[in-house]
Amino acid sequence: MRCPVRGVDRVVLLLTFPILAAQEKQAKVPDVTFYRDVAPIVYRNCSPCHRPGEATPFSLLTYEDVKRHAKQIADVTKRRYMPPWPPEPGYGDFVEERRLTAAQIQKIQEWVRQGAPAGTLAGAEPAPAADAEWKLGKPDLILHVQRPYQLSADGPEVFWNFVIPVPLSRTRWVKAVEIRPGTPRVFHHASLLVDRAGSSRRHEQTPGAGFPGMDLTVDETTFDPDGVFLAWKPGSTPNIEPEGIAWRADPGMYLVFSVHLRPSGKAESVNPTIGLYFTDKPQTKFPMLVELQRDASIDIPPGARDYVVTDSFKSPLDLQVLAVYPHAHYLGKLLEGYATLPDGSRKWLIRIPDWDLNWQGVYHFKRPVALPRGSVITMRFHYDNSENNIRNPHKPPVRVRGGSQADDEMGNLWLQLLPAGAGDQRPALLEALMQQRLERSPSDFLANYNLGDLLLNRGKAADAIPYFERAWKAAPRNVIAATELGVALMSASRVAEAREQFKRALELDPSFTDARYDLASADAASGEWERAAAEFQAVLRERRDDQNAREHLGEVLVLWGDQFQKAGNFEEAVKRYDDAIVIRPSDLELRMNFGLALARLGRLDDARIQFETALHLDPGLQAARQALAALEARQREKPK
Secondary structure, eight states: OHHHHHHHHHHHHHHHHHHHHHHHHHHHSOOOOIIIIIHHHHHHHTTTTSSTTSSSSSOOOSHHHHHHTHHHHHHHHHTTOSSOOOSOTTSOOBTTOOOOOHHHHHHHHHHHHTTOOOOOOTTOOOOOOOSOSOTTSSOSEEEEOSSOEEEOSSSSOEEEEEEEEOOOSSOEEEEEEEEEOSSGGGEEEEEEEEESSOGGGGGOSSTTSOEEOSSOOOOOSSOOOOOSOOEEOTTOOOOBOOTTOOEEEOTTOEEEEEEEEOOOSSOEEEOOEEEEEEESSOOOOOOEEEEEEOGGGOEEOTTOSOEEEEEEEEOSSOEEEEEEEEEEOTTEEEEEEEEEOTTSOEEEEEEESSOOGGGOOOEEEEEEEEEOTTOEEEEEEEEOOSTTOTTOSSSSOOOEEBOSSTTSBOEEEEEEEEESSSSOOHHHHHHHHHHHHHHHOTTOHHHHHHHHHHHHHTTOHHHHHHHHHHHHHHOTTOHHHHHHHHHHHHHTTOHHHHHHHHHHHHHHOTTOHHHHHHHHHHHHHTTOHHHHHHHHHHHHHHOTTOHHHHHHHHHHHHHHHHHHHHTTOHHHHHHHHHHHHHHOTTOHHHHHHHHHHHHHTTOHHHHHHHHHHHHHHOTTOHHHHHHHHHHHHHHHHSOO
């Protein structure tokens, strides 16, 4: 009699449990609405790129925008194709990480499944502004390219460099840079280099037009290495440097805006603008950009599925890693950067398991990564040159070597390193880096040049000469290396050799005014006043605001005039003094010598002007009073 009862009970239970389970499931999945749940995800992770003025094909700023593309968004976020965030989680904690959590992805999926409801606007997060104004507000200084670049509708990718003067009347400190490409759809990425000496202008065929090329270095004659990343990619947010790390901008300097352009099927005029934001707080911390790379050794056979390139650097100081920038081309697959600490433990800096050149970028750490002295920083990049690599541009695969063209390959890990300790510790960091490069390759141009420069700055010119000689031998067409060798020779009192070296530099590039300035200085040191004056005048024709050249020209003219005066050639002396007085109007000794030479020629009224001016400049100058008295006596004795 109990069996039927149990059977009924069982049926009731079996029917009841699914109903209860369904009720529980429905209770666990509340309504997902756009304004409350989805908008914050989209606004923070998608809208920075998907907005007017950016390179993306559509905007995601409103409910209507997002609903229109809801299924597509659900698909690309589920596959983690969007938003693009190449670094693997757990291998570096970065600012503005746009990697969605599993919960965020599930929320988008559920929202689409429920029909993409809008929900209520009450309490909703405000939508990002749709305009294309400056993200950091109006800049303190806006820079424009001198001549836009005309990009063809089709053809190969273009690497172009704009040389942009920075019009400043005094030194300023730059805390942030914002780049507005103008035509973002043709921009792959871009970077800025600081060119304090204006050396990049030599590459221009037409002044102001810019020049092509990807393998760009800026030659500097003083030690002041770049310490901040100045880069742009689609969707990037301008980085405001921490207090104390603002970089110096000087009058007469240039910025080189290096861009990677892709034709869009429509001819475009590329006319970017750059905004600089200043601070009154000068630089007190001195980070340095350090590059690990072995491009010269890259030689990837066709079909190679795991070609590995490594480089490392042992730090001589305690330091902090502030940011990293890995770079490879189309064959890059797995990119790793890490530090091995003195105790043998490993501290990860970055790991990108599926490299895509289209999404390269600079990654700033949320908190600086501290590395003790003796830590070894390593890059380990893996390349896939097989047909399995969907990004391989060669079908079938071909041999690929290191180089700067798009079809070549590269392997660079740039790091922004801040040495510990007070003051500027960059020279010690650079010396260790260059010594390690030199151990690997004794003829390395960069290592020899930088070590020579460090020694020269320390006043050890004789020790610097062999390094500059090796650098010039490694790059015999490099006018900077040729000139710096001359500077070292000059500083070591080997003036005759220095003069010949400066002449060789000018044979390489007659427009290089630094070499001409140095040649003028060597001529002056040799007492060759006429040649020195001519060279300084040539420098000033090109660099009208060069106050040092102007002052040295004045000094040369005075000494040249003194030489004529001592020889009794007062007419020639007066000519030199007349030119010099324009440059040195307050030089009392020049005024007196000028007046004496004029008096010797019988030009007494002109002589009186010089003596009176000297007395006006210094009322206590007895020599001027005596000269005027003698002049008056002479004029009284002059027959009427």
